[in-house]
Amino acid sequence: MSNIITSPSHAAFERTTTKWGSLTLFIGFLIATSVPFYLLFVADADVNLGEILKGFLAVFAVYGVFYIVEPLTYFPILGPAGMYQAFLIGNISNKLLPSAIVAQDTIGVKPGTRKGEYAATMAICGAALIHVASMVLFVGILGTWLVSIIPEPVTLVAKLYILPAILGGVTVQLIASLRQVKSTLIALGAAALVILVLIPLVPVLASGDVAIVVIVTIAITWFTRNKAMTDKKGPSDGDNVGIN
Amino acid sequence: MVMASGSADYLGLANAPVLWILAMAVMGVVVVQSLIYMNAVKKNAESAGMSQQEVKSAFRAGGVAAIGPSLSVVLVAIALLPLFGTPPVVVRVGLIGSAATEVASASIAAGTMGSSLGDETFTRGVFIVALMAMSLSGAGWMISTLLLTPVFKRSSHKLEKVNPALMSIIPGAALLAAFAALTFRELPKSPTHVIAILVSAVVMTICLFLAKTLKQPWLKEWGLGISLLVGLIASYFAHYAGLGAPEA
Numbered sequence: 001m002s003n004i005i006t007s008p009s010h011a012a013f014e015r016t017t018t019k020w021g022s023l024t025l026f027i028g029f030l031i032a033t034s035v036p037f038y039l040l041f042v043a044d045a046d047v048n049l050g051e052i053l054k055g056f057l058a059v060f061a062v063y064g065v066f067y068i069v070e071p072l073t074y075f076p077i078l079g080p081a082g083m084y085q086a087f088l089i090g091n092i093s094n095k096l097l098p099s100a101i102v103a104q105d106t107i108g109v110k111p112g113t114r115k116g117e118y119a120a121t122m123a124i125c126g127a128a129l130i131h132v133a134s135m136v137l138f139v140g141i142l143g144t145w146l147v148s149i150i151p152e153p154v155t156l157v158a159k160l161y162i163l164p165a166i167l168g169g170v171t172v173q174l175i176a177s178l179r180q181v182k183s184t185l186i187a188l189g190a191a192a193l194v195i196l197v198l199i200p201l202v203p204v205l206a207s208g209d210v211a212i213v214v215i216v217t218i219a220i221t222w223f224t225r226n227k228a229m230t231d232k233k234g235p236s237d238g239d240n241v242g243i244n
Numbered sequence: 245m246v247m248a249s250g251s252a253d254y255l256g257l258a259n260a261p262v263l264w265i266l267a268m269a270v271m272g273v274v275v276v277q278s279l280i281y282m283n284a285v286k287k288n289a290e291s292a293g294m295s296q297q298e299v300k301s302a303f304r305a306g307g308v309a310a311i312g313p314s315l316s317v318v319l320v321a322i323a324l325l326p327l328f329g330t331p332p333v334v335v336r337v338g339l340i341g342s343a344a345t346e347v348a349s350a351s352i353a354a355g356t357m358g359s360s361l362g363d364e365t366f367t368r369g370v371f372i373v374a375l376m377a378m379s380l381s382g383a384g385w386m387i388s389t390l391l392l393t394p395v396f397k398r399s400s401h402k403l404e405k406v407n408p409a410l411m412s413i414i415p416g417a418a419l420l421a422a423f424a425a426l427t428f429r430e431l432p433k434s435p436t437h438v439i440a441i442l443v444s445a446v447v448m449t450i451c452l453f454l455a456k457t458l459k460q461p462w463l464k465e466w467g468l469g470i471s472l473l474v475g476l477i478a479s480y481f482a483h484y485a486g487l488g489a490p491e492a
Binding site: 017018022028029058067074081084091102104110116117126132134146152166168196209 | 254257258260262264266267269270273274275276277278279280282283284285287288291292294298302303305306307308311312313315317319320321325333334338339345348349352353354355356367368369372373374375376378380381382383386387390410414416417418419420421422423424425427429430433437438441442443444445446448449464468475476479488
């Protein structure tokens with residue numbers, strides 16, 4: 001890419017984040033994957049390729065479908081730039097998206113707008129730096145000491161209930177921030193039906209449960225939208241807040 | 245609870261200096277990516293009518309909101325240290341993946357060798373196979389993101405041209421749907437899961453109400469940390485009152 005000095009534009013933002021986002025994600029992938037290969041070559045362990053393949057295939061059988069389903073589910077929320085951040089850092093539903101929701105609520109912007117996207121990107125950067133600091137300090141440097149002083153019942157409760165304890169609060173803040181009553185009701189109804197009724201009846205769909213709820217909600221919201229309000233707004237309207 | 249047996253001879257290996265360097269490099273990549281992205285937003289914010297003050301506020305709000313979740317993830321991650329060693333835990337939990345996914349993957353992979361996490365059957369060889377399976381699985385997410393994002397991007401640009409309103413409706417609806425689904429998925433797990441969700445939701449409602457009525461915007465940023473903490477404390481009492489998840 002040439003060194004043209006560009007004026008502020010969304011195209012420039014997309015160019016930078018696509019180029020550097022994918023490059024950093026790729027480098028992260030290389031380094032992370034080199035860890036077990038290093039061990040394989042230096043360790044004097046009796047491991048053959050067949051055993052590794054078998055171990056991986058067993059894990060793939062459980063999670064393989066998520067490699068496709070999760071990017072598909074989160075793309076409409078994160079946008080292309082956010083994808084490279086989220087799938088480098090992980091902890092998407094328990095850390096990165098909650099941070100984006102809090103930031104959008106704090107400065108009062110909606111997802112689906114340029115400003116909302118930039119706010120989410122900055123929020124994920126803030127969350128990423130806190131994430132790195134906490135991993136390096138409390139896991140890397142102090143981890144072995146902490147594990148010896150924190151009582152096991154406390155770590156057990158954190159492990160079991162961290163996700164529901166985050167989700168309750170985040171969902172409330174999301175609903176309060178978006179103030180889209182109709183979409184909220186559609187989403188809650190779709191989630192209740194799919195998760196509590198459909199999945200127990202058709203367990204084979206379980207790995208796609210969130211994606212099904214997302215698609216159903218988008219479809220119903222779209223087909224029941226108030227066309228007079230939404231369809232006349234142009235893409236240049238930065239504060240387009242969607243329906244309701 | 246998983247714990248390594250006292251004679252886990254692979255732990256010295258798992259804490260090798262080379263692995264520490266790789267773990268720190270991985271964290272470095274995350275920092276570099278964030279700095280590049282922050283710079284990209286700062287430079288182009290004007291084009292979306294966003295002031296530098298708002299850019300800073302968004303960054304701070306995101307960071308503050310991440311404190312509670314980060315500390316909770318730390319609690320889970322350190323419980324894995326005796327099993328996998330520090331650098332592998334930093335790489336696996338610090339990059340794509342979460343503590344829960346990694347433990348499940350490791351235990352599935354160990355199972356294929358007739359071994360289980362944390363007991364004497366979890367040998368050096370099993371450790372390497374398990375770590376390999378976790379890493380290759382994490383790589384699956386990263387590679388498919390690298391391949392799929394450009395495809396999704398083209399399709400969404402096309403959709404945006406067909407009907408601009410679509411892209412203003414989809415993100416909000418998708419976000420609501422994803423969090424509604426994730427929350428409902430936790431409900432059937434145990435009464436304590438229900439309590440964790442409800443307590444956290446009620447505390448957040450109070451925080452947001454106070455933030456508005458008392459004009460205390462900081463409560464919007466700290467609300468998540470507060471509701472997470474109170475939710476976990478309530479879960480602690482509920483869990484040890486016998487309402488916990490059956491497998492615990």
